[in-house]
Amino acid sequence: xxxxxxxxxxxxxxxxxxxxxxxxxxxxxxxxxxxxxxxxxxxxxxxxxxxxxxxxxxxxxxxxxxxxxxxxxxxxxxxxxxxxxxxxxxxxxxxxxxxxxxxxxxxxxxxxxxxxxxxxxxxxxxxxxxxxxx
Numbered sequence: 001x002x003x004x005x006x007x008x009x010x011x012x013x014x015x016x017x018x019x020x021x022x023x024x025x026x027x028x029x030x031x032x033x034x035x036x037x038x039x040x041x042x043x044x045x046x047x048x049x050x051x052x053x054x055x056x057x058x059x060x061x062x063x064x065x066x067x068x069x070x071x072x073x074x075x076x077x078x079x080x081x082x083x084x085x086x087x088x089x090x091x092x093x094x095x096x097x098x099x100x101x102x103x104x105x106x107x108x109x110x111x112x113x114x115x116x117x118x119x120x121x122x123x124x125x126x127x128x129x130x131x132x133x134x
Contacts, residue, residue, distance in 0.1 A: 002104040006097075008133075010090045010115035017085040019054075019109075021100070026050060026081055029103040041081055047074050050081070057098040060087050067093065091115055092134040097124035 002025055009016040023041055030039045030046075030053045040046045051071050060067040067087045075082040087093065100107045101124075109124040113133055122131045 002100060002107045004099055004107070004109045006109060006111045008111065008113040008115075010113065010133075012090050012116075013088070015087050015090060015093065017087065019083045019085070019099070021081050021083075023077065023079055023081050025100055025104065026053075029053065029100050032103055041074075041076050042078075047076070050074060050083070054083060054085075054099065057101075059096045061094045061096075062089060062092065091117075092132070095124070095131045095133070096129050097131065098126075098129050099124075101126040101129060 004019060004021045007018045027039045027041055027046075030049050031037055033053060034049070039049055041050055051074070054071065055069060058069055060069055067089070070086050072084040072086060075084070097109050099109055105126065107126060111120070111122040111124070111131060113120040113122070115133075120133055122133070124131055
């Protein structure tokens with residue numbers, strides 16, 4: 001099974017978001033999306049390709065309004081990549097998460113959400129990529 005971990009901390013004005021993925025899984029998915037071009041995330045161009053990939057695979061809405069996903073930074077390690085992001089505002093939001101789903105049939109993206117109302121857990125799969133957080 002392939003996993004990615006999403007941690008969201010919800011505030012009234014901003015939702016902080018960190019996603020952790022295995023480096024080789026993310027590099028493989030980006031390479032496949034680029035027609036097989038080899039990607040190395042430790043390089044500057046690899047990080048910009050990672051940002052473009054994440055933006056193409058994650059969408060966030062509040063009602064019918066699409067929210068801007070701000071990528072604040074990428075921390076590279078040989079075994080795992082951490083991507084720091086945020087969206088403006090708190091809950092409710094709906095996330096459509098297709099990260100790595102097109103590359104790995106068994107991909108599971110696990111969400112741990114800390115909100116003023118308590119903790120919310122959710123999972124995004126290829127069959128069900130949409131998550132509603134209220």
